[in-house]
Amino acid sequence: MTLDANYLRGTMAAIFSILQHSTCPENMEFHFLWARFDREVFSSIKSTFPSLNFKFYRFDSSRVRGKISKSIRQSLDQPLNYARIYLADIIPSDVKRVIYLDSDLVVVDDIAKLWEVDLENRVLAAPEYCHANFTYYFSNLFWLDPVLAKTFQGRRPCYFNTGVMVVDLEKWRQGQLTQKVEEWMTVQKQKRIYHLGSLPPFLLVLAGNIKGVDHRWNQHGLGGDNMEGKCRSLHPGPISLLHWSGKGKPWLRLDSRKPCIVDHLWAPYDLYRSSMHALEE
Known part of the structure; x- marks a missing residue:
């Protein structure tokens, strides 16, 4: 998961859930990626989950800053949104597999x-x-x-959402997939072949070659x-994970007293x- 002060409330809810x-929660290890040090964010995680x-x-945001193209929503253009591309480079090599999760779920x-x-x-x-x-997911220029x-x-190729992924980091490294995703980001800077932030380059590299899991x-x-x-x-059917991808975030809508069901x-x-x-009481 990534750590961002703007999404801390979502991150805390995700961890808690x-x-x-x-x-067996004692068997889990969480890996957090951050771009800007914020003492309050770190202390909030530690104090709320002391046994975590x-x-x-x-x-390092500079790895992507020159590669990001403007998308349809400003939040999609934040460097930390691209950190998932670099998991295999950042997380130590003794970690073989991770589940990447967004903070709005x-x-x-x-x-x-x-x-x-x-x-x-896969x-x-x-x-x-x-x-x-x-x-x-791609522009007319691409097609x-x-x-x-x-x-x-x-x-x-089928669409998949990059907010929930099981990733074999060893195979990612062996396939040099970070570089392949970056190559498509370079093409995007030159030709404008998509509009949705970090998702399309993932699709370009991996769509049609992943292991599909239950929609739940x-x-x-x-x-x-x-x-x-x-x-x-x-959507109809069983649910194991709820994901507020899109512009609306549940904590903001609840605070505005205009929540969705x-x-x-x-x-x-x-x-x-x-x-x-608790403080109010």
Whole structure:
């Protein structure tokens, strides 16, 4: 996970939800990536979860600052949003596998079930959404370029959300995937082939070559679309993880007293709100 003062409330809720639903929380180790040192953020994690097994790593924003292209939402352009590309470079080599999680989600099942997924020799596992219009994630310039359009030749590419991923760091390093993602970011700077931040270069490198897992592990889009963040309903089916990807964040909507129905599913894990109520009493 990444650590950002603006998303700390979400991060705390995510951690709390994971611990609450884990059969063996003592077996978990959390790895946090930060770009700007904030003593309050660090102390909040330590004081709230004194028994948590965790490590902090600095993400050097200069690695991506010159590679980021303006997207449709400013928050998608923050360097820390690209830190997931560099997990294999930052986390020590003795760590073989990680689950990467965004900060705007809660887990309502034992995350060990996701950890134990068989990657079947793939680099990455995540829920795939093959019904989604894949062409939407790239510009007309991309699809009209005969060379670029051949990128997915021999693959059956499907959209996957990079906010929940099981990653084999060894295979990522062996395949030099960080460099491959960066190469597409360079193309983007030159030709403007997509509009959605760090997601499209992941799709360009990996779509069609990942291990698909049950959709229950990423009930995403609860934050609405990227422009207005309008309320959305839950998708049908079982749920193990709720993800407020999109513009709307549950803590902001709850504070504004204009929550969506799904935001009340996040509220029980909101430690900030609980502490405020305790102070008021």
